[in-house]
Amino acid sequence: MAVLLTTSPSFARAGDIADRAEAAGHTILRVIEDGPEMQAALARAQYLVAGLPRIDGPVMDAAPNLKAVLKHGVGVDSIDIPAATARGIVVTSCPGANALSVAELAIGAVFALSRNLLWNHDSVASGRFERQRGREVTGATLGLLGLGQIGGRVARMALGVGMTVVGYDPDEAASAEALAMGVELADPDEVIARADTLSLHVTGVEANRDLIGAAEIARMKPGAFLVNYARGIVVDEDALAAALVSGQLAGAAVDAFRTEPPDPASGLMQAPNVLYSPHTGADTQGAVIRTGEMVLDDIAEIETGAVPARALNGKELNR
Structure with missing residues (x-):
């Protein structure tokens, strides 16, 4: 047995x-x-x-x-x-x-951040009933680092709602499949610089540690969004928190953390306009x-x- x-x-x-x-x-x-x-x-x-x-x-x-x-x-x-x-x-x-489940959550985060769902929810729940203007997703640029099983599905969904998708993957087969569906291929620096929302779908190997750090965040568009539904290791959480506090980034969605569960007192957990989830992308x-x-x-x-x-x-x- x-x-x-x-x-x-x-x-x-x-x-x-x-x-x-x-x-x-x-x-x-x-x-x-x-x-x-x-x-x-x-x-x-x-x-x-x-x-x-x-x-x-x-x-x-x-x-x-x-x-x-x-x-x-x-x-x-x-x-x-x-x-x-x-x-x-x-x-x-x-x-x-679990690729479809993670991809659906990621594309949902794009909508949630773009339409300020967190802020507007709190506005109603707190009794203020004030509005914060959002952005249309159609016509915006989604940057994808990773075009494999998950990233490829995110790309297809984003293209389906009229987004421009620019992405990078070192794997030639994944890149070719993405190109065939309409994704613009570019090097990582260009993907980071062009994205209105940057979504990460890379593996949690040591080579990807701090893939997105202070220097990369500084190259992002002012007011852009970051979505990390990959692994906590790939984002410098302190740099992300600082960018959110300063307003360099307008918001983030995080499903994976360096330490799980994260420290409630950490900078990232205190940062504004972050959509948190407990590593539940595949659940x-x-x-x-x-x-x-x-x-x-x-x-x-x-x-x-x-x-x-x-x-x-x-x-x-x-x-």
Whole structure:
């Protein structure tokens, strides 16, 4: 019987997926916080369905029966893949499963920021009933850094409502697909400078640390918006907070933070006109079900002795 340890709350909460897992003979252990319960669960686990907590060598060493770490999502920056490979542990992710959900949230943020929904909501809720003039989205320029599964969908939605979309991605295939749908390709500096709203859809690798810092924000249009539904590491939060306080940027939408949950006293949490969400871009019913199905399909394949095609260390393990 395969025992699933899940650090992803949404996997354990997804009724259809949990039912399917149990019908396949799996036992689901849900433990989020480190401690004695986690250690006991790791000792039993054959499969670890990973959410946001760090999965490194010591965690794997505490799980002597572990066959695979399966990311319940796409970003695997929290998983030490070389450590897993060295221990013969498969690492998988679920590319594309939650792309639509994140893209919809990002395009929603473009509308929310452009129409001052935060300010106007507070105006009514506080009893002031004052208006703050917004901007039309149609005709505005959306800059995209990252044109992959998520960024490509954001581009298609933005083009559909009449926005000009300019973007960059180092991947030639993603760039070619974006160009074919009508995205203008440019280098990152031009994307940053032209954007009325700059939306980030890059991976959380170390090379992208502070991709948007003080210098990049200074090159943005005065009064532009920034949307970060990628990873907290890619934006210098102090620089973003300073730009919001000074008025260099008119607003921001942030779903990913350097520290989660963020410190309520931090500069970013005190900055004006920020739309916050608790790393929930992928948290829709459809995305959770699609992701869970991919996880269970990969487990079924591993149980046959195969390495799934989605394995991120498949080549190394198959040598």
